[in-house]
Amino acid sequence: MKQSLKALLTLREWILSGTLTADERLWEPALAKRLEVSRTPLREALVRLEGEGLIIAAPEGGYQVRAFDRAYLQGAIEVRGTLEGLAARRAAEARPSAAALKPLHVTLDALDRVVAQHALDSDDFDAYMTFNERFHDAILRLAGSQPLEEALARIVSLPFASPSAFVMAQSLLPRSHEILFIAQDQHRCLVEAIAAGQGARAEQIAREHAQIARRNLDVALGDHAMLERVSGAPLIRACLGAV
Template identity: 45%
Template sequence: MNPPNPSVLSHAEAGGSQVVKAQLRLREMVLAGELPGGARIAEVAISELLGVSRTPVRSALMRLEQEGLLEALPSGGYAVRTFSERDVGDAIELRGTLEGLAARLAAERGAPQTVLREARACLKRIDELMRDPALDDAAFSRYVAYNAEFHRLLAEMSGSPLIALQTERVTNLPFASPSGFVVVEANSPGARDRLLVAQDQHWQVLDAIENREGTRAEALMREHSRIAQRNLREALHGAQSDALPAVKLIRRRD
């Protein structure tokens, strides 16, 4: 068998990089409110704006449809989706259910020690952040990264690639990530206190997993998702609603 042509591989890698670039930038534009809900996406205009050809733009649009940010139009092309408040609440509830299952299985099956050590180290980094009496934007950004890492490790602890995959998929749904609305808290009163509550729940679920308490671990993670539900309500109806432009994609309940 002849070895792959390096020039062909290089071209394919470059094409893949352009797709990722277009996908990330388009996602940013949607979530930053630059592309409002219902807006039709013009391939040519986006291609010119991003400085890439239409082929990677087309692939990026297909991926964003799979993520749920865009919808395919019957006449062709894509438009920015809008979501009902119930849609988002259901997505968060689904994540809590899956993470609860992952935590229970981790406790019942016994989580790998290496993953437990990584999770403990991740939580200690969050503890370090929480020692400051006030959190600036940089600290909130680090919290989001550490929080996402802990939730990823939690899914890995289950020992089920299937559950880890499905949890990743639901986490990628618009607004369903563990830190989907944490930015709304950045400038709100008591933000640090609420993050401390969430962090305490992190430690409790880790303790339950290590002590093989499956029912407790599952209940804790289900309850943990309620924080995101409260943040959703604050993002839509609270004084800090302007802190997250993407909230405009969510249709409020009457």
């Protein structure tokens, strides 16, 4: 594996896991040593991470880990919802054939099987996450817009903005199963709208669907145990009174 890729992946993991804390200054010589990489590929990784928005360039040079506040997370989820709304509308307006809709139905059924169980354990929520992401991806592909794909990829690269960012956190809630039912119903309506060519409806459903994440975020920001299950949670500033 290329050293620059190793540096990029490791740094991303360290940032999201909290090994590198929010606002922490990133000293290249020290980091290079810890990563067992020379400064050249490390700097390449840093430039990429800046592009992803996980770190920011300090005015006096160098980088530091970025910290996000509640408003940023809400805004990011809103942007994702809006772009997924656009994707859903475009998918609907493309009037996809039954064959093109096949992967959507397959994933929908898989999600159904997960949700239909009586009790859900951690693995089930994990499976839900996987299929959920596949579902969102399938719609995006139906939209057939490369710029849209790129814009969404950018937003989702912020871990807490991804469609299934709060699924694991949500699993701690007493009514978690109920939430999945609701989300899955939205999935079903979304497919129905897309299949029927109802662009405006599909867009609205996709937007409202993203609001589930925002509601989960609001709950998680007040619940330490939930927040621990969210990737990138250590980057969230002032979310709880104490850590």
